[in-house]
Amino acid sequence: MSTAQRDPIQAHVQLTGVTKRYGGVTALDNVDFECELGSVHAVLGENGAGKSTLIKIMSGVVQPDEGEIRLNGTPVSFSHPAAANAQGIVCIFQELSLLSDLSVADNISIADPPRRFGLIDGKAQRRRAEELLARIGCEDVNPMSRVRDLPLSRRQMVEIAKALAKNPNVLILDEATSALTAADVETVFDILRRLRDDGISILTISHRMHEIEAIADKCSVFRNGRHIETFQQGARSEGEIVQMMIGREITAHFPPKPPPPDAPKPMLQLEKYSWEDKLKSIDLSVGAGEIVGLGGLDGQGQKELLLGLFGVLKGTSGQVTVQGKAVDINSPQDAKRAGVDLALIPEDRKTEGLMLPMSIADNLTIASLKRLSRGIFVDGDALTAAVEDGIQRMQIKVGSNSDPVSTLSGGNQQKVVIAKWLMTDPKIILLNDPTRGIDVGTKQEIYRLLRNLAETGASIIYYSTDYEELIGCCDRVAVMYDGEIVRELQGDEINERNIIASALKMDEAAE
């Protein structure tokens, strides 16, 4: 490429020959990449493809070992995130960067609060927060509330407001829409389009193809730390893109569904199950070998239903019957005891799924120590065997079993969480959005695994924010709205149109 001849669109951020190694692993390998003014550029790739490292380098979290970054043609180097912010490069990270004990207004202005006489001007800060929240359609959030007290989807919107407060000219979104409701995603996309039209470069990482189709102008695919190809959005088919990402043909996204069994033996039955104002008289029955999806907009009680079943919520009412016996589950300890045999793959693997500093082996066996013990002592041989078995079964890519689990990639961490619970031989498996922020390859492994588990007689309740997964994986889908199940879809009824229609509680006559 010659620099003398430029396209009419000027390259805004340009990376040349950028390489980054972590120990022996090359995360980015001699990458050339550019991001133009006034466009939305999607970066695609599996976990470990180098996407995260790319944006970490661009936003100053890590420094490249080799190569050069140019901003409007001038070489730059960022020693820390604030240095990148100062140049107008702002990143919304996948792991929320909000301070949960501080107020929404504090958080939005955290990097550069409005000041009077050198001190933070609370009133001005609040006005600023109100303006930004209004801009992203979050007037319902009180700027004085602590972030701790907000639901996840609101927190993510606050995160976006915080990024906008920095007046970015390059905005990077790392899975920033993963916890948002469908309505919020639309609002965010509208804002992104407006920012793009104002000449701001936007770089987005997402695993949701339909979102990329909706927003991106250009796409770049990364694989194994290399930049494979950049193309205009729409120039490549979904199949071609997936092919580029994983480097092998994928025949089907989802494993085939078996024909519905005549009358499956009911494994779990709920009658008039209620909690606070979040769950309203839920009736649901899940048979052995069935995968039942929970659908609907985010925050309609799906998570609470799973948490309630797992004994995390206090004060639930109604009847829970497991394998024909009425049970009373008051804690996760109750939930996993013999006869109930529940497992919950939680929403947030970093805080609820794993003990990050502990080893892979410890994490794998932590839920089944009782069955791996003789007397009061843990049986070392049984433990080793169980760990080997778990790693084999889930095909977790590990260096050594004794490495901290935090050293694994996101997808492999999630596999550890799942393997940990499979080790308890659960009869009923609850999954709370298990594929959030996970690469396509691992997602497909999880889909296959769920089907295999179902075939061996397990019952699965699967909450996903991604309609495609519900359609592809589930035998039945219960769509929730405001704490109630508004519709159960079965067989061919399970399609996007029906799910969305019920999620919005639209008239069923729309069929």
Added chain:
Amino acid sequence: MNDIRVRLSQNAALLTAIAIFILSYVFYNMNHPRGFSVAVLIQNSNEVFTLAMVAMAQTVPVLMGGLDLSVGAIMTLVNTIASHLLNGSPLQIALGMVISLAAGAACGFVNGCIVVYGRIQPIIATLATGAIFLGLALFLRPSPGGNVDDDLSWAATNDLYEIAATYGYAQNGEAAWFQPISWIPVPLVLLVLVAVLVWLPFARSVTGRTVYAVGSGEGAAYMSGLPIDRAKIAAFTLGGFFAGIGGLYLTLQTSSGNADIPQAGAYTLNSIAAVVIGGTSLLGGVGTAIGSIFGALILRTISFNFRIFEIDPLMQPLFEGVVLLAAVSLGAFRVLRVKNTLELFR
């Protein structure tokens, strides 16, 4: 309206501490033979001031998620330094006060540097430096004693009238405009001044905000581009400064210096109790030094009550322990209201 509710709920612990203090202090005065008199108030404020300072000193590292085990030692070291310097001409005395406070801040600065650049956890770093500070204090004052300016000592530990009378301000304290305030005890004035002129601006500065941010989530604070190292050093330095004010005042109050090791330990432990009673979370991120002042007031009011009811003073630690437990349990009441048990671990 909604705002008021949000504010009330966010400051519930502080408000509870204030309420408990007012109730117990009124109770004390009602039972005191000379209750509600200026003399009692002056005596009480003198007894409270040093602990209040040390409690404020403890608050800053605690907000950041650490503990400072050296606050009592810094107070003691500054006490021994000041006992050598607070005499001579007014200029010399002023210089002595500046040096004493600077010594306190310097001790805190050393703590901060060890924590930041040595990457050592605050609790263990300050355990070690605290021992060093006490060693220095013993070196400076092998046995109790000292030479402290009598006028200053008298003026600082009485009411405003005595300051005016001693130094000839406001027509020796007889000016008509001065009368409405002449009865206010000096330590109370100092307490308010320190809170308003040092703590409140700090809490509203970017550095102060960063201290809260680090306590709330250091990773997120870093990713937000906040000056974390600077904030940590500032937090310990400010803590050292507050402890230094405490040590300086102790010198004026006792007119001497004393490298009293058990006393240093007692102040450190009481400071932690005061911080907790004042509603600051030991996990960091939530609380304020104002709360810690009230925590110190509550602890001291307990001992005042012990005096007038002539309860065996040996019972006092037991009673203070019960109050501390009760205070912590009050904070734990929210646990009963939490319907989603997962939130307890966040």
